[in-house]
């Protein structure tokens with residue numbers, strides 16, 4: 210099983226598009242792993258998680274033909290995770306030979322944004338119902354798609370919609386993909402996690418050295434989250450632990466995040482990181 214971290218930044222990117230803070234200025238100067246596009250991941254070459262505005266550049270950078278992708282999980286409607294307009298290009302008029310139907314899973318806010326952006330007059334000559342199908346998803350739902358067994362877990366994030374994080378299983382491997390979320394999950398969500406033993410956990414570390422008590426996590430929250438899973442035997446020494454979805458507002462460079470992680474057996478993701486487990 211492999212996970213490819215295609216993008217690893219929070220909404221404004223890293224450096225932020227309009228930002229001249231010290232972290233962003235340094236990122237522009239030093240480049241490399243300090244340059245981050247918006248968060249997106251590909252599990253085992255077949256399960257795409259989130260669809261940010263950087264999806265096109267990710268496909269170029271990693272040499273991917275997304276016409277082969279049949280399952281897309283969307284965590285929530287924030288723009289760094291969901292840029293639905295691009296899906297019009299799966300219509301035969303714009304993209305030839307895409308295989309079968311792309312199944313898109315997301316909450317009602319994600320569905321509304323999809324309908325608002327795709328089902329508009331301008332696109333009426335190119336209906337995409339036979340190449341993209343939306344499946345409204347709620348916390349606790351079990352999904353079977355493309356050989357994957359997926360559980361949608363309610364996140365601790367924007368309360369205006371039911372943001373979801375996902376447990377993904379295939380070929381005897383189990384992954385927890387936890388972006389975006391704070392550490393205050395509801396009891397039902399913890400129960401869903403406590404039932405599993407994870408081969409990889411990918412945790413929100415948006416706030417870097419800070420902790421804001423929910424919505425996103427910082428490094429102290431990540432440690433508590435892992436501890437809570439470890440106490441139940443859900444993660445252990447064999448579990449790959451990754452932090453991801455970074456904001457310049459967390460006040461740490463990539464090297465500082467990586468050094469923090471190295472002391473604790475946690476990988477700090479970067480754009481292009483591929484982990485095999």
Ligand SMILES: [Zn+2]
Nearest residue numbers: 219220289389
């Ligand atoms: Zn985000």
Ligand SMILES: [Zn+2]
Nearest residue numbers: 228230233457
């Ligand atoms: Zn900045």
Ligand SMILES: [Zn+2]
Nearest residue numbers: 285287366389
């Ligand atoms: Zn968000």
